[in-house]
Amino acid sequence: MITEDADADLRRLAADPRFPHGDAARRAIRFRARGSVADLVAIADDPHPCGMTEIVFALAGTARPWLNWVPxxxxxxxxxxxxxxxxxxxxxxxxxxxxxxxxxxxxxxxxxxxxxxxxxxxxxxxxxxxxxxxxxxxxxxxxxxxxxxxxxxxxxxxxxxxxxxxxxxxxxxxxxxxxxxxxxxxxxxxxxxxxxxxxxxxxxxxxxxxxxxxxxxxxxxxxxxxxxxxxxxxxxxxxxxxxxxxxxxxxxxxxxxxxxxxxxxxxxxxxxxxxxxxxxxxxxxxxxxxxxxxxxxxxxxxxxxxxxxxxxxxxxxxxxxxxxxxxxxxxxxxxxx
Incomplete structure (x- = not known):
């Protein structure tokens, strides 16, 4: 379940061995911590894109200018x-x-x-x-x-x-x-x-x-x-x-x-x-x-x-x-x- 706490959601997804996009979740965590755009690009380029990778991308950009809201x-x-x-x-x-x-x-x-x-x-x-x-x-x-x-x-x-x-x-x-x-x-x-x-x-x-x-x-x-x-x-x-x-x-x-x-x-x-x-x-x-x-x-x-x-x-x-x-x-x- 996705909550209103993006960081907690990403940590939970990254730690779940059943989640097929764990690497994307880990990259999202790194992006939020360090701001490396390469991690964000890697999520968008997931080799097996689906609705869940879009959710991970959205969680990565939560509360960030342009990624989630207009200044x-x-x-x-x-x-x-x-x-x-x-x-x-x-x-x-x-x-x-x-x-x-x-x-x-x-x-x-x-x-x-x-x-x-x-x-x-x-x-x-x-x-x-x-x-x-x-x-x-x-x-x-x-x-x-x-x-x-x-x-x-x-x-x-x-x-x-x-x-x-x-x-x-x-x-x-x-x-x-x-x-x-x-x-x-x-x-x-x-x-x-x-x-x-x-x-x-x-x-x-x-x-x-x-x-x-x-x-x-x-x-x-x-x-x-x-x-x-x-x-x-x-x-x-x-x-x-x-x-x-x-x-x-x-x-x-x-x-x-x-x-x-x-x-x-x-x-x-x-x-x-x-x-x-x-x-x-x-x-x-x-x-x-x-x-x-x-x-x-x-x-x-x-x-x-x-x-x-x-x-x-x-x-x-x-x-x-x-x-x-x-x-x-x-x-x-x-x-x-």
Whole structure:
């Protein structure tokens, strides 16, 4: 029986001589103790995969960023929006007409704040170089363009049917990225335009008790959570196409290296998920994650705030094939102990 204590469950499975995946359980224990991504990859590569190996993989990643949950927003503007929403939920009549940021923050964070607070005037004191409004690489696909200081979605708004699919799939975080990939199949059946529209138009959360409760404390988290789910849908889009020349690969890479945003690490997360599923793509994905991490490091060295920095670092740490130097760079950049 699986309980809510992942470490105890793994020790029990590893000690059970009748359990056919004892080596996977032992590797999961080592991963949780040491963080060696090779152990996590070995679980995904079990020569006799079954539902139980997925459970062991999920236990290994329990309570770990990206493996089991999406990092919380780290922006000043979303923190302010959450505080105002919390006060309003308590019955306070709080109105925001003006706010100020010392530096620009990611597009999704700004739109999520406006969605919660209503129209307000925002003064952004600086757009330090490298300007986060400029894509790191020019590609065919994008979620945002900028009209001066404010981001504008590139794709049209998605239809209600697409929003319903998102609500059905994305109400919760995933037990693991592997199970998240499976759960995202209905999103993968949507059109590419609808998926890009979901990323930029930020549909409201589902009307469930979980999100009604979070609306009283951290309502911006829905917008943080939904984009990785949509990117898993992008990973499942047109899966018949060979990976190297596929639309899904091109879109995810373009988004990962587009304007700096929550979409960036959401797209990278989908690529890392692909790497766990497909050994052949691991070298490329590792290079992509490291390149995006290095771009963030360069921006910070130039004096610009990188609010997704810790999240990028956490992704690097769980990327198949990451090296010892990758680990050092990620921990320093993410300021991880």
């Amino acid at each position: 919380m927003p780290a922006e000043a503007i979303t923190g302010a929006a959450d505080r105002v929403a919390s006060r309003r939920a308590k019955g306070e009549a709080v109105h925001v007409s003006r706010s100020r940021l010392s530096q620009a923050e990611p597009a999704t964070a700004m739109i999520a704040a406006r969605r919660l607070l209503g129209p307000f005037e925002l003064e952004i004191a600086a757009f330090p170089e490298p300007d986060l409004r400029r894509p790191l690489r020019r590609g065919r696909y994008a979620v945002w363009r900028y009209d001066g200081e404010w981001p504008v979605p590139v794709a049209p708004a998605p239809p209600e049917a697409a929003v319903r699919v998102l609500h059905e799939v994305a109400e919760e975080t995933w037990p693991s990225m592997l199970s998240g990939y499976l759960q995202a199949a209905p999103l993968g059946a949507l059109s590419l335009g609808d998926l890009l529209g979901l990323l930029g138009h930020l549909p409201e959360p589902p009307a469930t008790p979980r999100w009604q409760n979070l609306a009283r404390s951290r309502p911006t988290y829905w917008y943080r959570l939904m984009q990785p789910w949509v990117c898993l849908g992008l990973l499942r889009h047109a899966e018949h196409e060979p990976w190297a020349t596929s639309t899904r690969r091109e879109v995810l890479v373009d988004l990962a290296f587009g304007v700096e945003d929550w979409v960036s690490d959401a797209a990278l997360f989908a690529l890392v998920t692909a790497a766990y599923r497909e050994p052949a793509v691991r070298p490329e994905v590792r290079r992509l994650v490291r390149a995006r991490l290095d771009a963030g490091r360069a921006a910070r060295r130039a004096g610009r705030n990188v609010t997704i920095g810790r999240s990028l670092a956490e992704l690097m740490l769980v990327t198949p094939g990451r090296t010892a130097l990758d680990r050092i760079a990620a921990r320093r950049f993410g300021r991880l102990s």
